[in-house]
Amino acid sequence: MNHWLLIASVLALSSAFGLFLHFTRGKLTKKYSNEILFNQLKIGQDLGKKATILLFKTEYCSTCPGLKRQINELIKNDKGISFYEVDAVERIELAKKLHVKSSPTVLFFNESGLEEGRIVGAPKKDQLRNTLEKITTIKMEKTNAN
Amino acid sequence: MQIDARGPRFGAAITLVVLLLVIYFESALLLAIQTLFWAIGAFAGPHKSPYGFVFKTLVKPRLKGVGELENVKPPQFAQLVGFLFGVVGLIGVAIGSSTVFLIATAFALAAAFLNSVFNFCLGCEMYLLLVRARLIR
Numbered sequence: 001m002n003h004w005l006l007i008a009s010v011l012a013l014s015s016a017f018g019l020f021l022h023f024t025r026g027k028l029t030k031k032y033s034n035e036i037l038f039n040q041l042k043i044g045q046d047l048g049k050k051a052t053i054l055l056f057k058t059e060y061c062s063t064c065p066g067l068k069r070q071i072n073e074l075i076k077n078d079k080g081i082s083f084y085e086v087d088a089v090e091r092i093e094l095a096k097k098l099h100v101k102s103s104p105t106v107l108f109f110n111e112s113g114l115e116e117g118r119i120v121g122a123p124k125k126d127q128l129r130n131t132l133e134k135i136t137t138i139k140m141e142k143t144n145a146n
Numbered sequence: 147m148q149i150d151a152r153g154p155r156f157g158a159a160i161t162l163v164v165l166l167l168v169i170y171f172e173s174a175l176l177l178a179i180q181t182l183f184w185a186i187g188a189f190a191g192p193h194k195s196p197y198g199f200v201f202k203t204l205v206k207p208r209l210k211g212v213g214e215l216e217n218v219k220p221p222q223f224a225q226l227v228g229f230l231f232g233v234v235g236l237i238g239v240a241i242g243s244s245t246v247f248l249i250a251t252a253f254a255l256a257a258a259f260l261n262s263v264f265n266f267c268l269g270c271e272m273y274l275l276l277v278r279a280r281l282i283r
Binding site for chain 1: 151169172214216217219220221223248252255256259260263264266267269270271273275277278
């Protein structure tokens with residue numbers, strides 16, 4: 001086997017995959033379903049008045065602790081946003097129901113308990129802030145329009 | 147336990163170079179040594195492996211700033227994944243299959259590359275998928 005060809009192929013494919021991850025992860029993506037309500041998930045916690053953030057983590061997720069700290073820091077002055085974390089392995093059926101396939105995955109629910117969107121992978125701090133502002137602003141804009 | 151997050155990435159970079167040499171020279175000996183290092187990292191902790199020792203004594207004192215601390219479990223799991231790839235590669239050597247040897251090493255090379263360049267832990271990401279598929283708990 002041509003070893004240089006194998007090395008080049010592996011590095012090229014890995015680079016492509018790495019760049020794909022770099023440009024797609026950590027960004028807000030659209031919600032998976034219009035039908036799943038937070039209160040149906042049996043997490044045993046209350047909805048936030050403005051929004052609810054649900055972080056799926058695992059024991060082997062290296063970015064999850066930092067992400068948890070970031071989220072807590074961002075919402076510490078806003079009592080209307082609730083934040084909960086779930087171990088995706090301990091609650092594997094919940095992870096499957098919500099189509100969570102990797103950790104961290106952060107789900108954002110609106111004040112009615114419907115998913116507004118999700119972030120797969122660790123977002124940069126400003127992306128997280130922008131997402132929270134977008135999620136909590138959506139209802140305000142609709143109210144003003146009415 | 148918390149470790150300096152820069153240490154595992156340093157280890158991944160060294161591993162990347164080693165695996166390139168393993169493939170280029172088709173060196174079973176080098177793979178065996180690397181597999182031993184992975185075993186130490188997987189069962190004793192990445193900070194206890196030779197790369198962790200080099201990072202702590204030679205590299206870290208020369209780095210500016212304080213590195214972020216991370217839980218040892220994710221990089222330790224990544225070492226276990228590498229160890230398993232290494233074992234498969236060595237099985238390939240034992241049965242006389244250079245294809246098995248090279249493909250297993252190539253997968254490990256890809257994982258080390260993603261970890262060192264993109265800070266992406268392939269094994270950590272696969273963990274949840276493997277649990278969902280009921281292949282591990």
